[in-house]
Amino acid sequence: MRYLEPLLVAVGVCGIFGLWEAMVAGGIINARIAPPPSTIAPMLVELLGRANVIRSLGVTLYEVAVAFLISVPVGFFIGFTLAEMPGLGAVFRPVVNFLFGVPKSIFLPIFILIFGVGIEQKIAFGVFTTVFVLILGGISAVESVPRELVTVARAYGANRLQVVREIYLPAMAPVLLESARLGMIFNITAVLLAEIYGARDGIGYRIAGWGESLQMPQLYAALAIVATLAIAVNELLQQLETRLGAWRQRPA
Amino acid sequence: MLRTPSQIRWAQAALAAVILAGWELLPRFGVIPKLFVPSLSEAIGALYEYRAEYLAHLPATLVEILVSYLLACGGGVTLGMLIASSPRARRMALPVLRSAYAVPMVVLYPVMMVWFGLGMGSKVAFATVFAFVPTLLTTVAGVASLSPHLLETARAFGASRWQRILYVQVPASLPTLIAALRLGGALVIVGVTVAEMLGAVEGLGFLITRHRTLLNSPGVYGGIILVLVITSGHEVLLRRLERRVEKFRES
Amino acid sequence: MTQSAVSVRAVTQHFTVEGQSTVALDAIDLEIPPGQFVALVGPSGCGKSTLLSLVAGLRLPTGGTLLCNGEPIVGPVPQRIGMIFQEANLLPWLTALENVAFPLKLRGVPKRERLEAARAMLELTGLGNFADRLPHQLSGGMKQRVSIGRGLVQDPGVLLLDEPFAALDEQTRMVLGDEVLRIWARTGKTVMFVTHNLSEAVYLADRIIVFSARPGRIVDDVPVDLPRPRTFSMMSSERFGALKDRIWAHIRDADH
Ligand SMILES: Nc1ncnc2c1ncn2[C@@H]1O[C@H](COP(=O)(O)OP(=O)(O)OP(=O)(O)O)[C@@H](O)[C@H]1O
Ligand SMILES: [Mg+2]
Numbered sequence: 001m002r003y004l005e006p007l008l009v010a011v012g013v014c015g016i017f018g019l020w021e022a023m024v025a026g027g028i029i030n031a032r033i034a035p036p037p038s039t040i041a042p043m044l045v046e047l048l049g050r051a052n053v054i055r056s057l058g059v060t061l062y063e064v065a066v067a068f069l070i071s072v073p074v075g076f077f078i079g080f081t082l083a084e085m086p087g088l089g090a091v092f093r094p095v096v097n098f099l100f101g102v103p104k105s106i107f108l109p110i111f112i113l114i115f116g117v118g119i120e121q122k123i124a125f126g127v128f129t130t131v132f133v134l135i136l137g138g139i140s141a142v143e144s145v146p147r148e149l150v151t152v153a154r155a156y157g158a159n160r161l162q163v164v165r166e167i168y169l170p171a172m173a174p175v176l177l178e179s180a181r182l183g184m185i186f187n188i189t190a191v192l193l194a195e196i197y198g199a200r201d202g203i204g205y206r207i208a209g210w211g212e213s214l215q216m217p218q219l220y221a222a223l224a225i226v227a228t229l230a231i232a233v234n235e236l237l238q239q240l241e242t243r244l245g246a247w248r249q250r251p252a
Numbered sequence: 253m254l255r256t257p258s259q260i261r262w263a264q265a266a267l268a269a270v271i272l273a274g275w276e277l278l279p280r281f282g283v284i285p286k287l288f289v290p291s292l293s294e295a296i297g298a299l300y301e302y303r304a305e306y307l308a309h310l311p312a313t314l315v316e317i318l319v320s321y322l323l324a325c326g327g328g329v330t331l332g333m334l335i336a337s338s339p340r341a342r343r344m345a346l347p348v349l350r351s352a353y354a355v356p357m358v359v360l361y362p363v364m365m366v367w368f369g370l371g372m373g374s375k376v377a378f379a380t381v382f383a384f385v386p387t388l389l390t391t392v393a394g395v396a397s398l399s400p401h402l403l404e405t406a407r408a409f410g411a412s413r414w415q416r417i418l419y420v421q422v423p424a425s426l427p428t429l430i431a432a433l434r435l436g437g438a439l440v441i442v443g444v445t446v447a448e449m450l451g452a453v454e455g456l457g458f459l460i461t462r463h464r465t466l467l468n469s470p471g472v473y474g475g476i477i478l479v480l481v482i483t484s485g486h487e488v489l490l491r492r493l494e495r496r497v498e499k500f501r502e503s
Numbered sequence: 504m505t506q507s508a509v510s511v512r513a514v515t516q517h518f519t520v521e522g523q524s525t526v527a528l529d530a531i532d533l534e535i536p537p538g539q540f541v542a543l544v545g546p547s548g549c550g551k552s553t554l555l556s557l558v559a560g561l562r563l564p565t566g567g568t569l570l571c572n573g574e575p576i577v578g579p580v581p582q583r584i585g586m587i588f589q590e591a592n593l594l595p596w597l598t599a600l601e602n603v604a605f606p607l608k609l610r611g612v613p614k615r616e617r618l619e620a621a622r623a624m625l626e627l628t629g630l631g632n633f634a635d636r637l638p639h640q641l642s643g644g645m646k647q648r649v650s651i652g653r654g655l656v657q658d659p660g661v662l663l664l665d666e667p668f669a670a671l672d673e674q675t676r677m678v679l680g681d682e683v684l685r686i687w688a689r690t691g692k693t694v695m696f697v698t699h700n701l702s703e704a705v706y707l708a709d710r711i712i713v714f715s716a717r718p719g720r721i722v723d724d725v726p727v728d729l730p731r732p733r734t735f736s737m738m739s740s741e742r743f744g745a746l747k748d749r750i751w752a753h754i755r756d757a758d759h
Contacts, residue, residue, distance in 0.1 A: 009348055091263040106475075106480075109463075113288060149592060166609070170594070188356045208450075247596040248595070
């Protein structure tokens with residue numbers, strides 16, 4: 001019973017690939033624009049053996065990582081500040097909400113005007129897209145700390161530092177991680193979009209190139225690599241979130 | 253200093269004034285290069301100057317948005333409601349959808365261009381795919397967070413699956429549905445403009461990219477302002493809908 | 504005359520919210536000898552919680568002084584005064600044992616030592632078998648037992664309880680009330696116990712302080728002359744009823 005549902009899901013996913021393969025073989029789908037899994041899989045292995053593809057992947061990962069490492073402290077810091085200073089927070093709230101709602105992608109051309117098409121532009125655009133998620137995450141993390149627990153800690157003699165370490169951090173950790181995970185999804189999307197739009201290297205740049213030159217097996221194999229990496233990163237952060245938030249009562 | 257509501261409102265107004273004044277003055281006096289950020293008046297001026305062009309390209313964008321909206325939100329909400337009506341399907345679908353949500357769908361645009369070409373087809377297909385998973389996920393997760401008693405009670409009264417969906421699940425999850433539409437609609441608008449920016453022959457996104465290639469930054473900002481008007485319009489519409497639904501639920 | 508465990512002298516507390524000032528406590532005088540079990544009752548909003556938070560050192564009064572064993576209270580002194588709240592307010596990410604040990608952790612007591620002390624406390628409150636449970640895996644009554652253990656773990660001379668059983672059902676409330684009495688008899692602590700339940704007040708206390716509402720003032724100081732140990736059957740005695748009536752009269756009047 002416990003294994004039945006995941007098994008069904010796995011069978012379903014395999015079924016889709018099988019159907020795809022069969023439809024190409026039966027001539028229902030054009031193999032030129034949608035090569036079957038049996039063509040894509042070997043290409044995937046081949047791509048992972050090419051030095052320039054690996055380098056492009058490295059460039060993308062570097063951009064994603066740097067943008068994330070900048071966004072997290074900056075976003076959380078702004079979020080905490082706005083949450084801890086209620087007056088200031090109330091004043092800036094509409095601006096933050098507006099900027100959060102604004103679609104970031106349409107500003108991409110401006111980042112080319114300012115930064116060109118190099119790595120800095122990808123990082124800057126990644127930060128620009130991600131930081132608002134983390135600001136809101138920081139605010140709601142602070143707001144999720146139960147006031148009563150702060151009172152308890154104070155009644156038992158906690159000083160400021162102890163209140164932060166013993167109450168704020170553990171109480172906020174799951175919310176912070178959740179927003180970091182969401183931010184990471186936005187971040188990866190932003191960097192890849194920037195690479196497809198205009199770049200000199202990166203896996204997004206390669207994907208755009210393979211699309212233009214109709215090299216479909218390469219294109220699909222690259223999509224598979226990107227999707228797998230993104231899911232893996234998400235899964236990793238999700239695991240951490242679950243572990244640190246095990247004390248949260250979850251509806252069954 | 254910032255305590256009472258009226259003080260806060262004054263400060264907010266002041267902040268808005270400072271932002272707008274900064275946007276106008278900083279580029280004007282060369283503190284920010286005009287290529288990066290043209291002054292507010294120049295951006296609005298560009299909107300007027302190129303009005304014929306923008307108007308000519310607006311219909312294509314709006315049609316693409318409308319069609320993708322129907323496909324992504326209609327499809328996402330309907331499928332979501334169906335999946336959510338069965339606890340088992342819900343349990344199986346949620347982890348798959350959460351993983352799918354993590355996949356950066358932008359990488360699919362090159363594929364869409366191969367399949368559907370430079371015209372409207374690839375925009376509609378991309379925006380639909382781009383918005384579909386989040387809409388579906390929001391719907392399923394929203395229904396999953398409803399109290400299970402509600403559906404069980406309906407089942408105890410002998411309601412069929414379709415009756416349960418139509419008379420219990422849909423009314424109970426109206427706020428969720430609106431949240432799904434709100435997110436899905438916003439993503440459709442982004443999807444369409446992004447697709448137009450990446451490769452197209454018409455539409456607002458196409459204009460934005462063309463002005464960028466010509467290093468005409470007022471033209472770029474004009475286009476961006478127009479897209480923001482569309483997203484804000486969508487937001488306002490859905491807020492209204494939300495309020496109407498709340499009123500309806502209260503009565 | 505022996506020194507009071509808690510002295511409240513001409514204590515006044517004002518609150519100002521958006522320019523509106525309320526007098527929560529108005530010139531309160533109260534001397535509590537060591538080992539006394541005092542119940543505080545009064546209409547909602549009369550300042551009972553405020554008084555406890557002042558004794559706990561969580562805030563400083565607008566006027567007057569508070570003393571604990573003759574020394575001024577200027578901030579929380581958890582080794583002398585333990586506080587137990589209406590909601591158990593356990594830290595949800597700590598186990599029952601770690602929650603009880605929490606005050607010791609704040610004081611920098613080494614892990615082995617504090618967990619040992621906490622385990623003894625859990626045994627005392629009857630939760631020895633639930634040491635490793637997280638709060639959301641405990642019932643309401645069990646959580647409140649943990650919270651009592653946390654209040655006792657530093658062996659403070661004074662125990663403050665702010666409606667500790669208000670969120671519990673009647674039976675659990677009775678059982679825990681007996682539990683508190685048992686611990687009190689064993690340890691001889693001074694107790695200040697806020698409650699809205701008049702039977703509970705009479706059943707538990709040596710002395711009942713009755714407050715009036717806005718401004719909060721003491722309107723009666725009722726000695727409870729029922730013998731100890733208290734028993735369930737006393738609750739139907741005439742004396743018990745008379746004490747309840749006397750208190751109820753004040754509260755009913757205060758509401759008009
Ligand atoms: N932090 C605060 N800020 C402003 N006013 C407060 C604050 N704390 C208490 N008050 C006010 O002081 C008065 C006394 O409050 P308190 O909580 O002490 O009452 P209480 O006797 O404990 O009531 P209850 O029985 O309902 O718990 C109330 O009028 C309340 O509104
Ligand atoms: Mg109170």
